Amino acid sequence: MDSVGIFKAMVRAGKFPHAMLLEGPGAKDFAQFVATTAVCTAAEKPCGQCAACRKAADHAHPDILPFYPVGAKKQYPVETVRQIRTDAYVLPNEAARKVYILYDVDNIAPPAQNALLKILEEPPAHVVFVLTCLQKSALLQTVLSRVLLFACGGEDSFSEQAQHAAEEMLKAVLSVKELDLLQLTHAASSDKQLFLETLAAMAALIRQAWRCKCGLPDINPAAKELAGGMTTAALLKMIDAVDTVANAVRANGNMRLCATRLCALLKSAAGK
Ligand SMILES: [Zn+2]
Structure with missing residues (x-):
């Protein structure tokens, strides 16, 4: 944690x-x-x-x-x-x-x-x-x-691929494009390291959105967009969802199941 x-x-x-x-x-x-x-x-x-x-x-x-x-x-x-x-x-x-x-x-x-x-x-x-x-x-x-x-290390930096995947997934959550979300998540989960990095990048983006809601300056446009479309309570639940799935992946859970679970948890967290 x-x-x-x-x-x-x-x-x-x-x-x-x-x-x-x-x-x-x-x-x-x-x-x-x-x-x-x-x-x-x-x-x-x-x-x-x-x-x-x-x-x-x-x-x-x-x-x-x-x-x-x-x-x-x-x-x-x-x-x-x-x-x-x-x-x-x-x-x-x-x-x-x-x-x-x-x-x-x-x-x-x-x-x-x-x-x-x-x-x-x-x-x-x-x-x-x-x-x-x-x-x-x-x-x-x-x-x-x-x-x-x-x-307080500040935000971590992620590979372009993980950052992009994380931003696309969060956009899909925001726009309620369930199929997109499922496809993106399954694509990201094909590689364990990439999946974990994508989850970390997502958590970082959601945390930025959360801080943005608390009036802190925000740098990432995807985080800003997320802050605009979600309540603080939803963002907190989304962070928990990403953490839960990351722990499951680390514990060698079935990656495809983890990806599906991520979609379900994010959807429910976002109240969509
Ligand atoms: Zn308050």
Whole structure:
């Protein structure tokens, strides 16, 4: 399971992490996603549609508080961390949680980390801390032991063939062309490696569409089209469908059956 999958599972289980460290090139996108999930008022979070999600997408939610390092050395002044600590005890304005995002903590100095540690050790129940970095090497062990680490590698790149197959399959789901979907899926499933790569490319596209719904910038036109035609709940189900089939393929399931199952699951997820 990737980081998004793990986070989703935790949220579903009612175990929203109190402190997270997001490491890698995709950390900022993921931080925005976590914050939106934290304030969303719908049952399936983030829904991308409620007032809270829309405010989060506009960077205008009063309970999402972003902080950035200052100066040439990209430092967090101890004073800033102390202010965050004091503010953290104040209840949220309108959401169930208050999210502090500390962007780019790559160079955060030990005194600021020690100041942060005091609140990370016993955060108030309504507070979520999200730290982002490219490299966690500057962080003290004491801080690392208090945060849940998520790797955020950014989107993977796939072979042209897998990417194309994934885009065509998602288009077929969108346009309810069942026969096309079946043919495309069976064609992709003729080779195990290609099939797995196509499934990974699909999952990546659906995740992009999902982030697009949460107001994050989107690059891939196929993902954008998908976001326009599907609800967030449908996209979540589609990701589960692709994951389920990928696991079955990895477990050496019959490829043709896996392909057929993928079609059925995607169709049902999309509500078509
Ligand atoms: Zn929402």
